[in-house]
Amino acid sequence: MSLTVSSSILDTIGATPMVQLQKITKGSKHKFFAKMEYFNPGGSVKDRIALSIIEGAEKRGELKPGGTLVEATSGNTGIGLALVAAIKGYKCIFVLPAKMSEEKRAVLRAYGARVIITPIGLEPEDPMSHYSVAKKIADTIKAKTGNCFYTNQYHNPDNFSAHYNVTGPEIWNQMSGKIDAYIAGVGTGGTLSGVAKYLKEKNPAIKVMCMDPIGSILSDLYYHGKVVTPPASYQVEGIGEDMLPDNCKLNLYDGFLNVNDKDAFAMTRRLIAEEGLCVGPSGGLILAGAMKYAETLEKPSNIVLIMPDSGKAYLTKVFNDKWMIEKGFLSPEESKTAFNVEVMAAEEMKNYV
Numbered sequence: 001m002s003l004t005v006s007s008s009i010l011d012t013i014g015a016t017p018m019v020q021l022q023k024i025t026k027g028s029k030h031k032f033f034a035k036m037e038y039f040n041p042g043g044s045v046k047d048r049i050a051l052s053i054i055e056g057a058e059k060r061g062e063l064k065p066g067g068t069l070v071e072a073t074s075g076n077t078g079i080g081l082a083l084v085a086a087i088k089g090y091k092c093i094f095v096l097p098a099k100m101s102e103e104k105r106a107v108l109r110a111y112g113a114r115v116i117i118t119p120i121g122l123e124p125e126d127p128m129s130h131y132s133v134a135k136k137i138a139d140t141i142k143a144k145t146g147n148c149f150y151t152n153q154y155h156n157p158d159n160f161s162a163h164y165n166v167t168g169p170e171i172w173n174q175m176s177g178k179i180d181a182y183i184a185g186v187g188t189g190g191t192l193s194g195v196a197k198y199l200k201e202k203n204p205a206i207k208v209m210c211m212d213p214i215g216s217i218l219s220d221l222y223y224h225g226k227v228v229t230p231p232a233s234y235q236v237e238g239i240g241e242d243m244l245p246d247n248c249k250l251n252l253y254d255g256f257l258n259v260n261d262k263d264a265f266a267m268t269r270r271l272i273a274e275e276g277l278c279v280g281p282s283g284g285l286i287l288a289g290a291m292k293y294a295e296t297l298e299k300p301s302n303i304v305l306i307m308p309d310s311g312k313a314y315l316t317k318v319f320n321d322k323w324m325i326e327k328g329f330l331s332p333e334e335s336k337t338a339f340n341v342e343v344m345a346a347e348e349m350k351n352y353v
């Protein structure tokens with residue numbers, strides 16, 4: 001392997017590993033490949049769009065040196081933007097719904113960003129929703145300073161194009177084109193849609209599937225063209241929506257599968273314990289759904305999955321038995337054999353002497 005020197009951390013964004021699953025999917029006639037996005041320097045797939053969105057705004061003259069970035073984010077896009085901003089010298093303000101983990105908030109603050117938390121369960125149009133608050137802050141700063149950019153990951157085409165131009169070709173090349181299905185979740189839809197467009201141009205037979213949390217409205221929009229079941233809250237962060245972002249191109253998808261929190265969290269724990277992959281719960285949800293979808297495929301298939309971020313951002317949630325039990329995702333009996341069992345050294349030593 002030849003190792004090179006990067007001129008800045010920004011050069012290390014992308015080119016993430018593709019890892020074949022070994023144990024969880026053993027016995028399946030299909031092969032599952034996980035695109036490991038936590039290898040990005042900010043720890044998620046969102047570093048890719050952060051760079052593309054900031055450079056797009058700079059090129060168009062919408063962002064000038066010393067300007068302020070504002071975003072409504074579930075955390076990861078904020079981390080990606082803050083990382084790029086640290087190198088390029090921008091200020092950052094991020095608006096997060098209260099559901100998002102403490103770990104992500106702490107990382108954003110460490111980068112020097114202002115973090116604003118909005119209540120959960122609000123309609124997107126509500127003036128206190130994270131979308132509305134972010135937009136209002138961006139408009140106000142822009143009116144005052146003339147140098148503020150609302151990065152708007154949901155609707156900004158530079159999100160889609162980062163995945164069309166870079167992530168898609170990476171996946172195609174890593175797999176030498178041997179792909180039957182490509183599966184991800186949708187937050188903004190950039191990852192699923194941008195890669196889907198690239199892959200389908202290369203081979204229109206590739207099936208593109210979206211794994212959606214129960215409570216998201218996206219699968220209703222796909223199958224019925226309208227919301228049939230009203231949006232409901234769920235615990236998995238970063239995927240599922242209560243509105244249709246422009247970057248979610250439903251026409252590029254071949255279907256949806258809904259997955260509940262419990263299955264998503266259980267699979268997230270299996271991914272680290274059995275495969276050594278410390279991914280966040282959106283990755284667990286995507287694999288849990290993908291395995292169900294795979295049962296419907298007759299011929300042995302190569303299935304590519306996106307693992308969007310790191311489990312380290314959720315240590316107080318999916319990897320915390322107390323939280324898992326409180327939420328009803330784990331029984332106290334299961335907890336004894338799983339995580340977070342702290343035993344005093346003296347007591348443990350009795351097993352060995």
Ligand SMILES: Cc1ncc(COP(=O)(O)O)c(C=O)c1O
Pocket residue numbers: 074075076077185186187188189190191192237238239280282283308309
């Ligand atoms: C943890 C996590 N997984 C998945 C996604 C979805 O990615 P995309 O916005 O490209 O649809 C996000 C987006 O915020 C996320 O934070």
